[in-house]
Amino acid sequence: MYIESQKNSKVQLWAGLKTKKGRSSHGSYLAEGARLAEEALQSSRVVESVLVDVAARDDYQSLRSLAVAKGAEVYELSPQAFLSVSDTVTSQGIIAVVRQSDLSPAFPAYTLVLDGVQDPGNVGTLLRTSDAFAVSEVCCSEETADPFSPKVVRASMGGTFRLSIHRMNAASYIRTWTEAHPDGDIIITEADGEIACHEVDFSKPALIVIGSEAAGVSAAVRTLASKRVFIPMTASAESLNAAVAGSIVLYESYRQRH
Amino acid sequence: MYIESQKNSKVQLWAGLKTKKGRSSHGSYLAEGARLAEEALQSSRVVESVLVDVAARDDYQSLRSLAVAKGAEVYELSPQAFLSVSDTVTSQGIIAVVRQSDLSPAFPAYTLVLDGVQDPGNVGTLLRTSDAFAVSEVCCSEETADPFSPKVVRASMGGTFRLSIHRMNAASYIRTWTEAHPDGDIIITEADGEIACHEVDFSKPALIVIGSEAAGVSAAVRTLASKRVFIPMTASAESLNAAVAGSIVLYESYRQRH
Numbered sequence: 001m002y003i004e005s006q007k008n009s010k011v012q013l014w015a016g017l018k019t020k021k022g023r024s025s026h027g028s029y030l031a032e033g034a035r036l037a038e039e040a041l042q043s044s045r046v047v048e049s050v051l052v053d054v055a056a057r058d059d060y061q062s063l064r065s066l067a068v069a070k071g072a073e074v075y076e077l078s079p080q081a082f083l084s085v086s087d088t089v090t091s092q093g094i095i096a097v098v099r100q101s102d103l104s105p106a107f108p109a110y111t112l113v114l115d116g117v118q119d120p121g122n123v124g125t126l127l128r129t130s131d132a133f134a135v136s137e138v139c140c141s142e143e144t145a146d147p148f149s150p151k152v153v154r155a156s157m158g159g160t161f162r163l164s165i166h167r168m169n170a171a172s173y174i175r176t177w178t179e180a181h182p183d184g185d186i187i188i189t190e191a192d193g194e195i196a197c198h199e200v201d202f203s204k205p206a207l208i209v210i211g212s213e214a215a216g217v218s219a220a221v222r223t224l225a226s227k228r229v230f231i232p233m234t235a236s237a238e239s240l241n242a243a244v245a246g247s248i249v250l251y252e253s254y255r256q257r258h
Numbered sequence: 259m260y261i262e263s264q265k266n267s268k269v270q271l272w273a274g275l276k277t278k279k280g281r282s283s284h285g286s287y288l289a290e291g292a293r294l295a296e297e298a299l300q301s302s303r304v305v306e307s308v309l310v311d312v313a314a315r316d317d318y319q320s321l322r323s324l325a326v327a328k329g330a331e332v333y334e335l336s337p338q339a340f341l342s343v344s345d346t347v348t349s350q351g352i353i354a355v356v357r358q359s360d361l362s363p364a365f366p367a368y369t370l371v372l373d374g375v376q377d378p379g380n381v382g383t384l385l386r387t388s389d390a391f392a393v394s395e396v397c398c399s400e401e402t403a404d405p406f407s408p409k410v411v412r413a414s415m416g417g418t419f420r421l422s423i424h425r426m427n428a429a430s431y432i433r434t435w436t437e438a439h440p441d442g443d444i445i446i447t448e449a450d451g452e453i454a455c456h457e458v459d460f461s462k463p464a465l466i467v468i469g470s471e472a473a474g475v476s477a478a479v480r481t482l483a484s485k486r487v488f489i490p491m492t493a494s495a496e497s498l499n500a501a502v503a504g505s506i507v508l509y510e511s512y513r514q515r516h
Contacts, residue, residue: 121379125499125501125502128498128499128502129498129499129502131492131494132491132492132497132498133491133492134491134492155499157497157499162494198513231509232512232513232516233390233391233392233512234389234390234391234392236389236420239390239415240386240387240390240505241383241386241387241413241415241501241505243383243499243501243502244383244386244387244501244502244505247498247499247502247505247506248505248506248509251489251506251509254490254491255456255490258490
């Protein structure tokens with residue numbers, strides 16, 4: 001199907017998915033570029049549509065076949081209509097429109113809570129790391145950067161499609177998780193923590209919390225913590241980047257269990 | 259001293275430090291914002307000048323005293339002259355002009371080589387992590403993003419001022435390091451590496467190489483490697499972010515030695 005005008009109602013809906021409001025009212029998000037579109041199509045997610053810039057129509061024969069096989073609608077857009085949906089400076093001419101999963105949280109034994117992480121690059125990197133270290137579910141608090149924004153989806157390198165991501169109150173998620181895993185640890189990372197991250201016993205269920213870049217974990221979450229963990233480092237250094245600190249704790253938990 | 263015009267020759271020189279060409283011809287770089295300016299002033303680096311937006315002149319009395327005590331010139335710039343030097347969207351109205359260190363490389367027992375890391379955020383994050391994990395010297399290859407660009411300096415969170423950073427050919431740096439540490443390991447990280455990073459013996463001297471995000475380490479550097487290391491992760495995941503992977507190896511080396 002070919003769409004010429006950027007005023008077309010479908011095009012306007014897709015362009016709206018660049019905003020948080022558009023994503024939450026429509027329940028889907030954009031995965032731009034050949035690699036992300038392919039990963040979305042190969043994942044278990046529902047891909048509603050694949051949008052191709054008509055100027056690049058000959059580049060994506062195999063991706064289009066994949067889309068058709070998965071039941072996604074393929075649209076060819078005029079360059080200006082495509083541009084209105086694209087979020088990148090130099091576009092590859094292909095975007096997948098992916099349905100947000102509507103599964104309920106499963107509260108698995110190893111899980112990650114992002115408690116106010118602000119930077120989309122950090123959120124995406126933490127989703128990518130979670131995927132690498134076998135964490136299957138991530139709770140993103142309302143104060144955390146939207147995990148379905150184009151920048152987060154790009155930085156997650158496809159992690160978004162493979163993880164079960166839930167946008168909900170962090171303290172509520174933690175309370176329900178604790179009921180499911182009464183022997184589990186709620187782990188927060190702090191410069192003056194009481195135990196080094198490599199001394200934590202990760203054979204027990206663990207919920208790892210990453211707080212905001214500037215202020216750390218929220219007061220409500222801090223009262224729920226059972227272990228305040230530090231990452232050993234030199235005294236002179238300020239701190240680690242939030243995505244790096246979280247990734248090191250996730251690495252430790254994975255290393256110990258494998 | 260007050261400068262009104264953005265055509266003033268000093269202002270034009272400072273504005274030129276936003277470009278790689280300007281930084282290499284003048285040998286200094288910009289550290290923007292109150293926190294970075296303060297860290298530069300408290301470091302062992304020479305701070306040539308401190309630039310204050312005249313509209314924010316009352317906000318920085320203590321930083322100005324610090325600058326004067328360190329022998330830096332303090333300039334008040336008109337808002338438009340300041341804006342022409344600033345690299346941020348919402349400026350705090352203060353910038354330190356920092357002299358690049360002219361020390362020669364020291365080739366210490368634990369060192370980091372960035373071999374073509376492209377993303378300024380990743381380079382800055384790796385400098386920040388090096389600082390946290392007691393790596394004092396970093397070699398940035400010519401293909402690596404400029405470690406003195408405003409974006410890298412910001413992401414390093416002051417690491418730039420505390421590390422000895424050398425922009426030079428990675429293979430040359432590695433060869434000289436090996437002469438100084440004939441029993442040391444040249445460590446590269448690869449998905450199909452031969453040994454897990456936590457199984458490496460970091461009591462020996464170690465030079466850790468981080469390659470480019472897309473292509474990994476260069477062919478010239480790969481032939482010099484003595485250990486090809488992998489980070490244990492699930493088979494389904496693509497890979498880790500370059501800054502995260504490098505940070506995990508740096509963490510392992512620090513953890514084992516402390």
